Amino acid sequence: MYRFAARLGFLSAAGAALIATLPATVVAQDNWPAKPITMVVPFPPGGVADTVGRPVAQAMARELKQSVIVENKAGAGGAIGMAAVAKAQPDGYTVLMSLASMTTIPEADKVNGKTSLFQLSQLKPIARFTADPVVLVVRSEAPWKNLKEFVADMKSKPGKYSFASSGNYGTMHVPMEMLKSNADFRMLHVPYTGAGPALIALLSGQVDAVATGPASVLQQIKSGKLKALAHWGEGPLASLPGVPTLKQAGYPLEYAQWAGLFVPAGTPDAVVEKLRAAAHKAADDPAVNTAINGSGSSIMYMDAPEFQTYLNADAKKMAEVVQRIGKVE
Numbered sequence: 389m390y391r392f393a394a395r396l397g398f399l400s401a402a403g404a405a406l407i408a409t410l411p412a413t414v415v416a417q418d419n420w421p422a423k424p425i426t427m428v429v430p431f432p433p434g435g436v437a438d439t440v441g442r443p444v445a446q447a448m449a450r451e452l453k454q455s456v457i458v459e460n461k462a463g464a465g466g467a468i469g470m471a472a473v474a475k476a477q478p479d480g481y482t483v484l485m486s487l488a489s490m491t492t493i494p495e496a497d498k499v500n501g502k503t504s505l506f507q508l509s510q511l512k513p514i515a516r517f518t519a520d521p522v523v524l525v526v527r528s529e530a531p532w533k534n535l536k537e538f539v540a541d542m543k544s545k546p547g548k549y550s551f552a553s554s555g556n557y558g559t560m561h562v563p564m565e566m567l568k569s570n571a572d573f574r575m576l577h578v579p580y581t582g583a584g585p586a587l588i589a590l591l592s593g594q595v596d597a598v599a600t601g602p603a604s605v606l607q608q609i610k611s612g613k614l615k616a617l618a619h620w621g622e623g624p625l626a627s628l629p630g631v632p633t634l635k636q637a638g639y640p641l642e643y644a645q646w647a648g649l650f651v652p653a654g655t656p657d658a659v660v661e662k663l664r665a666a667a668h669k670a671a672d673d674p675a676v677n678t679a680i681n682g683s684g685s686s687i688m689y690m691d692a693p694e695f696q697t698y699l700n701a702d703a704k705k706m707a708e709v710v711q712r713i714g715k716v717e
Contacts, residue, residue: 420480420659424455427649428484430469431554432462434584436601436685440517440647441485443679447670452662458485462581464505465555467493471505478654480663484511488646489558491703495710496557511650512660513699515667516690518680519646520601521621522563523628525614527590535618535637538597542573550576552586552595556716560586562706563599563620563643565713570639577716590614601645602627606684620644627684646688646702648695664692 425448429441438460445456461469466489473484490508497504524535532538542549553560556579568575578595580586583604590598591613598605599620606627608614616631620643625631634641649667651660670676671689680687690698 418658420662421452421454423481424457425449425452425480426482427456427458428469428473428482429458429460430462430466430472430484430486431460432582432584433460434587434604435487435554435582436518436520436559436603436645437466437485437487437647438584439603439683440680440685443673443676444485444517444649444667444670447673447676448663448666450673451666451669456483465489465493465558465561465579467505470511473650474506474510474652476652478652478656480651480655480659482652483514483663484650486511486648486650487559488644488702488706489555489562490650491699491706492557492562492710495703495707496713496716499710499713500715508699508703510653512653512655513692513695514649514651514660514663515671515692516646516648516695516698517667517671517687518601518603518685519644519688520603520685521619521625521633522559522599522643522645523602523605523619523625523631524564524567524597524599524617525590525605525609526597526617527593528612528615530596530615532617535632535634538617539571539573542571542575546574547576549596550578551597551599552578552580552589553598554582554586554600555579557710557713559643559645560598560600562709562713563641564597566620566641566643566709567599567634567639569712570641602684603680626686648690648699660692 427445429437431437441458445458449456470490473482476482494504494507551564583600586598589595605614616628618632618634621633671687
C-alpha cells in the first residue's frame with residue numbers, strides 16, 4: 389500500500405512537472421481570454437484603422453466577455469505598431485488592426501537596403517473588415533474642378549504642388565505614386581505619422597492634396613471643406629455618388645485601403661478560432677455596421693482563409709509597385 393501511494397505521488401509530481409514545462413499559451417488556451425486584450429492600431433487616432441478598430445473592439449469585447457483596449461502605437465508609417473504585435477507573446481492578448489501598408493513595408497525596407505522591423509510571415513490574419521478605394525481630395529477652394537484639370541496643372545508646374553501621406557510606402561503614398569507614374573507628372577510627397585496629421589496638413593493649406601479612404605474625409609466633404617476629384621475603385625462609391633473612378637478618367641488604376649485583424653504567427657489554433665468567431669460576430673453587429681457605414685466605409689468581410697489568399701495576392705502586387713517607386717530618401 390505504501391509503495392502504491394508513493395508511486396501515485398511520484399506520478400502526480402511528474403505530471404505537475406510536465407505541465408510546468410509546457411508553454412503558458414498551451415496551458416491557458418482553455419480559459420482564454422482570462423484578461424483584457426490589447427488591440428494595437430499602428431497609426432494616430434482619426435485614421436481608417438482607428439475608425440474601424442474602435443467599434444470592432446467594442447463588439448469583440450461583448451462577444452469575448454473581456455475588455456478589448458485600443459492602443460494607438462504610431463510611427464514609421466505603421467511599422468512600429470505592426471512590429472510590436474509581430475514580436476509580441478503569441479497568446480492572443482495582443483492583436484493588430486492593420487491597413488494595407490503592412491504588405492509594402494517589408495518590401496520597401498528591402499528596396500532601401502534596411503533591415504525590416506517585421507516580416508509578413510510573423511503575422512497571422514484573423515479577418516478583413518473593410519476594403520475601400522482611396523479617394524483623391526483637395527481643399528474646396530482649390531482651382532481644380534476635376535481630375536483632368538488637376539493632372540494638367542501638375543504637368544504644367546512640375547514639383548510646385550505637394551501631397552501628404554501617412555508615411556513612406558503607406559496606403560496614402562502608394563496610390564499617389566501609381567497615379568503620378570501613370571499620368572506622368574511630378575508632385576512633392578510630404579509624409580506624416582498617420583492619416584489624421586496628413587488631413588490636418590491638407591485642411592490647413594500646408595499641402596495641396598491627399599489620397600485616403602472615404603471614412604477619413606467624408607465629413608469634411610459633406611461640410612464643404614474638401615472636394616473629391618476621383619477614386620481608385622472599380623465602380624461608383626455609395627458614400628460619394630458622382631465621384632468618378634480613375635479608369636473613367638483614362639487611368640487604369642485600382643487600389644484598396646483594407647483594414648484587417650492579425651495576431652502573432654505563433655498564436656495557438658484554439659485562440660485563433662475564438663478570435664475568428666468573435667470577429668465574424670463583430671462584422672455582423674448592427675452597431676459596428678452603423679459606425680462604419682456612417683464614416684463613409686462599409687463592411688467587406690473576409691474570414692481568415694480567404695483573407696490569407698487575398699493578402700498573398702495583394703502583397704505580390706504591392707511589391708511590384710514598391711520596386712517601381714524605388715528608394716525614397
